[in-house]
Amino acid sequence: MAENSTSAREAAYTEGVPCWVDAQLADVEAGKRFYGDLFGWSFQPSYGGTVWAYHEGEPVAALAQKADGRLPTVWTVYFATPDAEALAGRIRAAGGQVVTAPVPVGELGVAALVTDAEGAVFGLWQPGTHAGFGLRHEPGAFVWAELYTRDTAAANAFYGGLFHEALFGPGAEPDVGRAPLTDIFPAEMPPHFLVHFGVEDCEATLTEVNRLGGRIQAGPFDTSYGTVAVVTDGQGASFAVLQR
Known part of the structure; x- marks a missing residue:
């Protein structure tokens, strides 16, 4: 169901809930063609040359131009927080790292990139005018994020410490799972979402x-959450498709 009002989105995206995803691509126009055909997305320009993807008229993702060709071509999941600076400090204290310190994204909000203690990269999003997905849990939109890690017990402790209410609190319906890195990935594959x-x-x-x-x-x-396939787009960004 589309979450049409900003207040409804803010209520849905409490700290630790996945609220946004973006892809860093070398060729955004090629990305628009690929994902537009695959998911039926339409696109509109947004802040700083980023384009937002829409499904059924609601924002579902962003495609961004890589600032440096040496950076990975990758999809990143962002977790909501009311205070990105404070959460970044807690991540450091828990053994993670801050890759990109919190920075304003116009009036949309504040973004940061961080890692967990094993090096899996994820984003933080402190909302301004943009609270998060307008549509999720449906075909053509975000439905899940799986953390592939070498130590699931350590991951549970790390994320449970940061996001206990979102993961384990009353009424929690987490959109995140944890699984061990297995033979479906190359041996050199690092922990990742x-x-x-x-x-x-x-x-x-x-x-x-x-x-x-x-x-x-x-x-x-x-x-346990549906039928999954792991794929890459035409530029090498990995993602999964899930049929409930």
Whole structure:
């Protein structure tokens, strides 16, 4: 269901809830063609040359131009927080690192990039005028983020300490899972978050991924939260598609 009002979004995105995703791409126009065809997204310019993706008229993701070609081509998940500076300090204290210190994104909010204690990168988002996804948990929108890690117990302790209420509090419906790095990934693959987008038909979506110049990395395979396949777009950004 679309969350149409800003106040509803703010209420939904309490600290520790995934509230936004973006892809850092070398060619944003190519990204628009790929994801527009795959998910039916439309696009509008946003802050600093970033484009926002819309599904059913609601914002669901952003595509951004990589500032440096040496940076990874990657999807990043952002966790909501009322105070990015304070959360960044708690992340440091818990053994994580701050990659990019909190910085204002116009009037939209404040963003930061951080890592957990094993090096998995994720974002922080302190809302201004932009609270987060206008649509989620549906085909064509964000539905899940899976943390692939070498030590699930340590990850549970790290994120449980930071985001206990979002993960374990009363009424919590976390959009994040933890799983060990396994043989579906190359041995050199570092711990990372994998963004999942909802689809109605996983097999049909994989056919489209191939047609559009992407690649299937793994799957489809069954999980406790649905049928999943891991793919890359035509530029190498990995993501997953999930059929509930």
